[in-house]
Amino acid sequence: MNKKEHLFITFEKLLRVKSECSSSIFSECGLSDITIKQMGYLKAIDECEEVTFSRLAEITRNSKPTITEMVNKFVKMECVYRERSTLDGRIFYIRLTEKGQTIARLERNSLLRLIERMTGSLDEKDMDTLVRILQKVK
Amino acid sequence: MNKKEHLFITFEKLLRVKSECSSSIFSECGLSDITIKQMGYLKAIDECEEVTFSRLAEITRNSKPTITEMVNKFVKMECVYRERSTLDGRIFYIRLTEKGQTIARLERNSLLRLIERMTGSLDEKDMDTLVRILQKVK
DNA sequence: AGCAGTTAGTTAGTCATTGCCTAATTATAA
DNA sequence: TTATAATTAGGCAATGACTAACTAACTGCT
Numbered sequence: 001m002n003k004k005e006h007l008f009i010t011f012e013k014l015l016r017v018k019s020e021c022s023s024s025i026f027s028e029c030g031l032s033d034i035t036i037k038q039m040g041y042l043k044a045i046d047e048c049e050e051v052t053f054s055r056l057a058e059i060t061r062n063s064k065p066t067i068t069e070m071v072n073k074f075v076k077m078e079c080v081y082r083e084r085s086t087l088d089g090r091i092f093y094i095r096l097t098e099k100g101q102t103i104a105r106l107e108r109n110s111l112l113r114l115i116e117r118m119t120g121s122l123d124e125k126d127m128d129t130l131v132r133i134l135q136k137v138k
Numbered sequence: 139m140n141k142k143e144h145l146f147i148t149f150e151k152l153l154r155v156k157s158e159c160s161s162s163i164f165s166e167c168g169l170s171d172i173t174i175k176q177m178g179y180l181k182a183i184d185e186c187e188e189v190t191f192s193r194l195a196e197i198t199r200n201s202k203p204t205i206t207e208m209v210n211k212f213v214k215m216e217c218v219y220r221e222r223s224t225l226d227g228r229i230f231y232i233r234l235t236e237k238g239q240t241i242a243r244l245e246r247n248s249l250l251r252l253i254e255r256m257t258g259s260l261d262e263k264d265m266d267t268l269v270r271i272l273q274k275v276k
Numbered sequence: 277a278g279c280a281g282t283t284a285g286t287t288a289g290t291c292a293t294t295g296c297c298t299a300a301t302t303a304t305a306a
Numbered sequence: 307t308t309a310t311a312a313t314t315a316g317g318c319a320a321t322g323a324c325t326a327a328c329t330a331a332c333t334g335c336t
Binding site (some may be wrong): 003004006007008010011012013014015017029034035048107108111112114115116117118119120121124125128129130131133134135136137138 | 141142145146147148149150151152153155173176204245246249250252253254255256257258259260262265266267268269271272273274275276
């Protein structure tokens with residue numbers, strides 16, 4: 001087996017672990033049936049500091065009623081909640097619950113779990129070596 | 139910054155590259171709007187040597203008409219084609235086109251592209267070291 | 277202070293697509 | 307002739323989108 005194949009198999013194993021971590025996160029949140037679109041919306045909400053219905057409609061290029069329905073669905077899923085502005089009673093901010101944020105940051109969270117797993121099996125020197133080598137990749 | 143954070147950032151960069159490779163593959167195939175379910179069916183077809191409509195209905199726990207519709211959709215998307223059995227004219231095998239197989243094996247293909255990128259920046263010794271260290275991860 | 281106009285979000289009603297089903301049909305084999 | 311493989315017809319729920327009309331709340335002007 002050549003070096004590329006070795007590398008492929010090694011990374012495949014790591015990615016399988018990460019993918020299992022993603023699945024665990026979804027099922028821990030009871031959201032295994034979430035759609036690609038819904039993931040996209042949660043990420044869009046997470047990327048904003050404070051986001052109103054109108055603003056999210058702008059960002060995602062949807063109508064306001066679409067956002068209302070989407071938010072209602074997310075509220076039922078316990079991913080987001082509304083917070084009324086104290087300055088202007090017409091305005092509601094869309095906020096992620098802890099669960100919503102966990103899912104919005106799924107990539108990050110599953111990678112964190114993988115890194116935990118790695119650091120459990122590697123010593124300090126190995127980690128330094130890994131970082132040193134992988135940083136060369138352009 | 140501690141070693142875990144370093145490792146996180148390093149892997150995040152690699153995974154971003156891989157994710158860009160996945161997106162490129164989808165758009166090269168003109169299939170950026172494929173759904174999670176459809177991906178699952180393509181993988182199921184790919185995992186079988188030879189699969190008929192009835193067999194795929196069994197495997198995926200769906201009715202036969204569901205498979206017919208799904209296959210018709212995939213035929214329009216140029217992901218699969220029918221091949222009539224020479225032994226029994228009632229039987230059709232569901233076969234992946236090249237495009238269908240590329241998508242069914244997306245994980246593999248995007249990882250292959252990432253590995254290509256890595257091997258372009260690393261020397262033989264680095265690759266050996268990577269494999270040696272990463273194989274320790276349980 | 278009070279009304280008119282503007283703005284934020286919601287409701288009602290519609291629509292296309294996906295993904296699934298059962299029942300009936302057609303074509304082929306045994 | 308009967309059984310089997312796949313298809314057609316017709317239906318249904320959920321997702322994800324829209325426009326038009328509405329309600330609630332703020333803003334500005336007299």
